[in-house]
Amino acid sequence: MDRLRYLGLRASSRLLRWVRERLTPAGRLALAGLIASAVWGVDTNVSMAYQAFTLLLCLLAAALGLSFMLGWSPMLRRLRLARVLPRFATAEQPFSCRLTVENPGAYPVRGLLLREEPPQARPSWASFHAAADPPDDRFHWVERLAGYSRWRRLLAPERATASLPAVPALAPGGRVSVEVRIVAPRRGRLALSAPSVGLPEPLGLALGWRRLSLEGSMLVLPKRYPVPRLALPGSRRYQQGGVALAAAVGDSQEFLGLRDYRPGDALRRIHWASWAKTGKPVVKEYRDEYFVRHALALxxxxxxxGPAFEEAVSVAASFACSVLTQESLLDLIFVGAEEHCLTAGRGLAGADRLLEALACAQPCPGASFEALATALLRRREGLSGCIAVLLDWDEERRALVRALRGSGVPVLALVVLPEGREAPAEAPDGPARFLQPGRIAEGLAALGSRGG
Structure with missing residues (x-):
């Protein structure tokens, strides 16, 4: 029975998309009239509705035939299209791309339509069969019985939307640019297939479309939430990397004094006034490099x-943009196919680099949490503090938090719970904060009121 529901929903989804793309509003009205007249005119002895059915059927058949011919017409085939995409977009936030249309033909083109086609991923049978009905009462019992509530719940996170801009009349040899607004549903690589150009057929009931050869892609960054200003505890630590790394984060080296020149000392450290006074080279000596370095572990x-993992990525992205300062370093640490550790800070890289990495982060279903724990513990000597975005609060994760705190590294543990799971009444091992999908913004805002 569930298989029949899935096949029916998949077929109806394709049919509705075809109707939206192929028929104008007048054409959809004619189609509705065709269906109504077919129902009312079943008995030709009682009703004359069959005559309306015949008329509307002929009109729609003629309009669709003309639209298919129009799609293959030289007028549309000769059009040239160029697209300018931004470097990045943010999930669930609209962004603009610019499409330029050129008419190299000898005749003007009026009433042209543009259609940008983001990928439309339909739920697979496995995901549909495994999904549960949403707990709220937004859907009617008939929709739940038909499986539509599950279909909508699975389809919504995958659906990208784009506006259909009107194109001004194109003179022969003319060119015009229009702006298309697109909303990417989720982070990652957004592939845009070839856009289509279309014209209404003479009856005004159907549209003839022609797909042009122009593909493109861009990176969609994770959505972010407002994060309150947190006074993260921790002190400066000695950092391996020498003078160059300390200078990169804007940590002025503290002047200790003067000493005699030694082979290998940099020329820029020579104190010229003392050399002129003593007659021998003298250099300036500085203290070791100490500054703040935080870890952001995902x-x-x-x-x-699922929703919990995507929200965890968004939480990490929110902190990547807010914790990064001009006087500190931030290490983003997570495990994918391999261990990733990206360092951002003044003179090294900006938050964009961290967001790019988070946009491509994927779950590791077959790996052990020990890989992340090992990566963090290996770096604990140089850490001033750690923000850990976790997906569970089991013994492995508690042990990691205990080990870091036992080493003198303050830890802010944020646990993103799966849907439907309640937060524990009391978190062991100090302040672990629990966040629930759908209420992430409220949970993060509460961090400021609790003092981080």
Missing amino acids: DTFVAAG
């Missing part, structure tokens, strides 16, 4: 990607 060890 837990990727979950059976499959």
Whole structure:
């Protein structure tokens, strides 16, 4: 029975998309009239509705035939299209891309339509069969019985939307640019297939479309939430990397004094006034490099990607943009196919680099959490503090938090719970904060009121 529901919903989804793309509003009205007249005119002895059915059927058949011919017409085939995409977009936030249309033909083109086609991923049979009905009462019992509530719930996160801009009349040899607004549903690589150009057929009931050869892609960054200003505890630590790394984060080296020149000393450290006074080279000596370095750890060890994992990535992205300062370093640490550690800070890289990495982060269903724990503990000597975005609060994760705090590294543990799971009444091992999908913004805002 569930298989029949899935096949019916998949077929109806394709049919509705075809109707939206192929028929104008007048054409959809004619189609509705065709269906109504077919119902009312079943008995030709009682009703004359069959005559309306015949008329509307002929009109729609003629309009669709003309639209298919129009799609193959030289007028549309000769059009040239160029697209300018931004470097990045943000999930669930609209962005603009610019399409330029050129008419190299000898005749003007009026009433042209543009259609940008983001990928439309339909739910697979496995995901539909495994999904549960949403707990709220937004859907009627008939929709739940038909499986539509599950279909909509699975389809919504995957659906990208784009506006259909009107194109001014194109003179022969003319060129015009229009702006298309697109909303990417989720982070990652957004592939845009070839856009289509279309014209209404003479009856005004159907549209003839022609797909042009122009593909493109861009990176969609994770959505972010407002994060309150947190006074993260921790002190400066000695950093391996020497003078160059300390200078990169804007940590002025403290002047200790003067000493005699030694082979290998940099020329820029020579104190010329003392050399002139003593007659021998003298250099300036500085203290070791100490500054603040925080770790941002993302837990990727979950059976499959879902709302909790996507929200965890968004939480990590929010902190990547807010914790990064001009006087500190931030290490983003997570495990994918391999261990990733990206360092951002003044003179090294900006938050964009961290967001790019988070946009491509994937869950690791078959790996052990020990890989992330080992990566963090190996770096604990140089850390001033750690923000850990976790997907569970089991013994492995508690042990990691205990080990870091036992080493003198303050830890802010944020646990993103799966849907439907309640937060524990009391978190052991100090302040672990629990966040629930759908209420992430409220949970992060509460961090400021609790003092981080």
